[in-house]
Structures are given as C-alpha cells and as structure tokens.
Amino acid sequence: MTDAHDADAISPRAEIHSHALVEPGAQIAAGARIGPFCHIGPKAVIGPRVELMSHVVVQGVTEIGEDTLIHPFAVIGGIPQDLKFKGEETRLVIGARNRIREHVTMNAGTDGGGGVTRVGDDCLFMAGCHVAHDCQVGNHVVIVNNSALAGHCVIEDEVIVGGLSGVHQFVRIGRGAIIGAVTMVTNDVIPHGLVAAPRGALDGLNLVGLKRRGVARADITALRAAFQMLAQGEGAFQDRARRLGEETESEYVREIVTFVTGASDRSFLTPGGKAGGT
Structure with missing residues (x-):
C-alpha cells in the first residue's frame, strides 16, 4: 500500500505486487520489482532493477544498490543485536549486483561503530548468513550457508567464508583469503591466506584462488x-x-x-x- 503524497518517491516503472506493503516515504527506483508479501519500511531506498522476490523485509535506513536480487525471507536493515544500541538512527548500505539468498539477515550499524554497515558490489550471501552491525564487506565476497560475521568485522575484496563458519567481532580478513567450512576465526587473516580447522589455523595460501x-x-x-x-x-x-x-x-x-x-x-x-x- 502507498499513499498519494509519496508517489513521486516510487517510479512508475517499478513493479510492486498488490500484496506487498510499501510504507510512505520509501523510495523505489525504475525497474525495481517488489514481490508478494514484502514489507518495505519508510526510510528504505531501493535502487534500479533491484528484485525482492517475496516475503522480504527491508527495515530502517537501508540502501540497496542496482541489480541486487534478494530471495524470500531475508531481513535486511534490522536493528543491531547489541545491548548498547538505544534506538539511534544508523544505516545499512548495500552495493550493486549482490545476490542475497533465503533467510539472510543484515543489521544496521551502531553509533559506537561508525553508524553504518556496508556491503560492496557483486557479493553472494548464501542461505542463512548473518552480517552484523558495523561490518565492512568488500566486493566479490562469498559468504557460504549459515556463516556469520560478528560486529565490526572487515572483510576485504574476493574473500570466501566457508559454510557454518563464524568470524569474531573486530576481525579483519585480508583480500583474497579463504576460510574453510566449520571454522571459527578469532584473529586477523592475512591477504590470500587459507584458514581451516575448527579453531581457525592459518594453514597456507589460497593458491587455488590466486590461480x-x-x-x-x-x-x-x-x-x-x-x-x-x-x-x-x-x-x-x-x-x-x-x-x-x-x-x-x-x-x-x-x-x-x-x-x-x-x-x-x-x-x-x-x-x-x-x-x-x-
């Protein structure tokens, strides 16, 4: 549902399903497609040709870049899972051409962490992933099923995080590194490093990725x-x-x-x- 006063914020060339709820104030660009049972909050900005397939929730001050595809039951821009958060207005900024699969959650930032969670371009977030408050995720990153980035993590370009893995808060993972499945990463990982084992050991270089x-x-x-x-x-x-x-x-x-x-x-x-x- 939309009100007449916010019609200018929604492009006439956007496709919005009759069973979607778009709150007054939301901005939806040309070519965007909002599927059935999606809920778009009043401060969301949906870029050109973004597609929300169905049952997607976009909350808070959230920007989603062009050509991004979000699958059902993802919750994007929710408040931080941080007891210090007191309701201040913070942001989530997602770049272009990202693929966000089912049940992914991405949280907005906190004042103490700079106020913005940021995701770059051309990333893949597989089903069940979590991106916590104030994370800074680069371009061409792949986060495999049911992996989680804790608050304030920095994930540089071309990183792969294997399935069922966790990255401790404030950890940095350098460009081109790969994290094996079922790994807990508690310390920084050098660029192009290869980390494996349940308690994250630096086992070598990501030679496959380099080649x-x-x-x-x-x-x-x-x-x-x-x-x-x-x-x-x-x-x-x-x-x-x-x-x-x-x-x-x-x-x-x-x-x-x-x-x-x-x-x-x-x-x-x-x-x-x-x-x-x-």
Missing part, C-alpha cells in the same frame, strides 16, 4: 617465500612482516605487509595456528 584470478607465477612464488618467512623467520610476527616489506618487489607481498602492519583490534592468525601480533 583462478590469473596471478602471475612470479607473484605466487614470492607469496610462497613470504609465507615461509612469516612462518619460520626470526623475531616477532610483525617484525618479520616489516622485513618482508624491505626485501620484496611483489605488490602481493607488499599487500600482506601493509595489512599486518596496519591498525587492528585483534591479533593475527599466524602459521602454525597460534595468534600473534597485536
């Missing part, structure tokens, strides 16, 4: 050597990383160095399964 993306053999060789130095070199984990930065010419290795020496609220998963660094 699929066409990374040059010389860079893969450099990454292998860098991993060995991080695993077996002298000194603290971050000291080894700094030495790598002084010695390498590979941009991929420098990416790891920048990640390890950057600001973090967690320790790192290090080769051999122990957390290191601060």
Whole structure:
C-alpha cells in the first residue's frame, strides 16, 4: 500500500505486487520489482532493477544498490543485536549486483561503530548468513550457508567464508583469503591466506584462488617465500612482516605487509595456528 503524497518517491516503472506493503516515504527506483508479501519500511531506498522476490523485509535506513536480487525471507536493515544500541538512527548500505539468498539477515550499524554497515558490489550471501552491525564487506565476497560475521568485522575484496563458519567481532580478513567450512576465526587473516580447522589455523595460501584470478607465477612464488618467512623467520610476527616489506618487489607481498602492519583490534592468525601480533 502507498499513499498519494509519496508517489513521486516510487517510479512508475517499478513493479510492486498488490500484496506487498510499501510504507510512505520509501523510495523505489525504475525497474525495481517488489514481490508478494514484502514489507518495505519508510526510510528504505531501493535502487534500479533491484528484485525482492517475496516475503522480504527491508527495515530502517537501508540502501540497496542496482541489480541486487534478494530471495524470500531475508531481513535486511534490522536493528543491531547489541545491548548498547538505544534506538539511534544508523544505516545499512548495500552495493550493486549482490545476490542475497533465503533467510539472510543484515543489521544496521551502531553509533559506537561508525553508524553504518556496508556491503560492496557483486557479493553472494548464501542461505542463512548473518552480517552484523558495523561490518565492512568488500566486493566479490562469498559468504557460504549459515556463516556469520560478528560486529565490526572487515572483510576485504574476493574473500570466501566457508559454510557454518563464524568470524569474531573486530576481525579483519585480508583480500583474497579463504576460510574453510566449520571454522571459527578469532584473529586477523592475512591477504590470500587459507584458514581451516575448527579453531581457525592459518594453514597456507589460497593458491587455488590466486590461480583462478590469473596471478602471475612470479607473484605466487614470492607469496610462497613470504609465507615461509612469516612462518619460520626470526623475531616477532610483525617484525618479520616489516622485513618482508624491505626485501620484496611483489605488490602481493607488499599487500600482506601493509595489512599486518596496519591498525587492528585483534591479533593475527599466524602459521602454525597460534595468534600473534597485536
């Protein structure tokens, strides 16, 4: 149902099923399709050609980017699952061309976490996933069935999180890393790292992902050597990383160095399964 006064906010070229509820104030762009029994809140912004298949709930101050497809029973933009949340107005911003499957939940941000949960472009969130408050998710990320990102996580581009896995609050996962199924990740993961085992051990590099993306053999060789130095070199984990930065010419290795020496609220998963660094 819509009122006449908000007609300008809804494009005449949007398709809205007669059994959908669109509250006054919602903005729906041209080409969007709102299926039966969807509920769109008054502060939602639905971009061009977004499709909500059926029974999708969009709450709060939520923006959904163009060509995104959301499957039934997803709840998007709900309030944070955080006892410190007192009803302040915060946001969820979802980029373009995302695929959000059944029963996915994504929460808005909190004042203490910057006020916005953000999802990039071209991601796939499989059935039952959860993205908590203040997460920052990059582009081309895949979160497999029934996995959860806790509050304040940073998930960089091209990360894959395997099914039934959990990522602890404030953890960063670097670009191109892969998390195996049924894994609990409690510390930061270096770019292109491979994490497996129930309590998350850094077991190597995501070599399959690197090869699929066409990374040059010389860079893969450099990454292998860098991993060995991080695993077996002298000194603290971050000291080894700094030495790598002084010695390498590979941009991929420098990416790891920048990640390890950057600001973090967690320790790192290090080769051999122990957390290191601060």
